[in-house]
Amino acid sequence: MSETVDAPAERSESHPRSSARQRIVEAATELFSTRGYAATTTRDIADRVGIKQPSLYSHFAVKADILIEVELQTFRPTVERFEALHADKALTAGDRLGQLVEFDVRMLCTGSWNVALLGYLPEVRREGLAAGMAAHSHELFLVYRTLVGEALTENGRTETDLGTLTEVVFSLVEGIILRRVHDPHLDADRLAPAVRDAVLAVVR
Amino acid sequence: MSETVDAPAERSESHPRSSARQRIVEAATELFSTRGYAATTTRDIADRVGIKQPSLYSHFAVKADILIEVELQTFRPTVERFEALHADKALTAGDRLGQLVEFDVRMLCTGSWNVALLGYLPEVRREGLAAGMAAHSHELFLVYRTLVGEALTENGRTETDLGTLTEVVFSLVEGIILRRVHDPHLDADRLAPAVRDAVLAVVR
DNA sequence: GTCTATACCGCGATAGAC
């Protein structure tokens, strides 16, 4: 569960001299995202890395462990960033909500692949492999609910059902994941402000 | 491609005396939605229907054809309904947009299973099996764009990027599909008006 | 740690009797 990370800071950018384990994780990230988990074979991954299929098992005991590591490396940095944005009390709640939305949409638009979709794949959820992503998503939902609540009171709205409105805001942001399925090359600079403005209009 | 439907009107409700073919489609709808297409085996489907696996091939030539039929039966009625709502010129554009959103959210919330997710599964898209759903989605997008455009002029807004705003509205509605993955029992009566109000706030 | 060889299983689909 808790894993020590000893790298200085800039590690996840994929050095040219990455370890074999790291290259496996990166190949799997692409393949799982574009083909799905069940439809990606261990041979696909090994081919992409340039090793033979059984060599994967020197680094991971079972296929599912590769997916777990993909999750960890994908969502760890974003969670940290969310916490920082959430805590910056120098801004109004509306500004913090807006910044969070913009950051979130940019993450969903600009990652190399549409990794966020992974947590919604039925085979991933059914095999209980989405625990990390579900936890991340739930934590993020709580942050959104806090900010939406603060923004509402800031705007003098006390009548609204906070839970439902947070669901709507969350739906608006996460919907970007599905948009990206239709168009893999979303323009973050165009969409992020538009979604931010939409969220702020909803809580106003 | 074009298939004659000779049933009177009420056929898709699954009679107790359904044909074997129809029971296959209904079992597959549930299994594909909850386990994914690749992860659902033809034996799974046959077991659910109460026949042996090879008997499926008396009704469908290949597994993919079952998915195609699931798509057809799922999306045909909704498209017809969309057309009707879109064409009702007795209402203002805002009202028509609101009604369309409410209807759409209710469809996404209340179907027996989260079928809409099917069109976003990587393995379905990669094998070119999402054509029907993609066409449905594109057609729906055009309807939304028209209504969003009319609502904007109705509200005196001419400055806005119509394409981007339509993407935002669409994202808001489709995001419900992902919400339902987290919570399969969404309350349509609570969410549909909330999403409608959010959309109307965004175009105001 | 990577390789070759292979075990073992479950998949989609076919053949042919009834």
Next chain:
DNA sequence: GTCTATCGCGGTATAGAC
């Protein structure tokens, strides 16, 4: 149209040499 039997393939994972 459904059954039993089975084929051929490709999946994950292991064994053991190097």
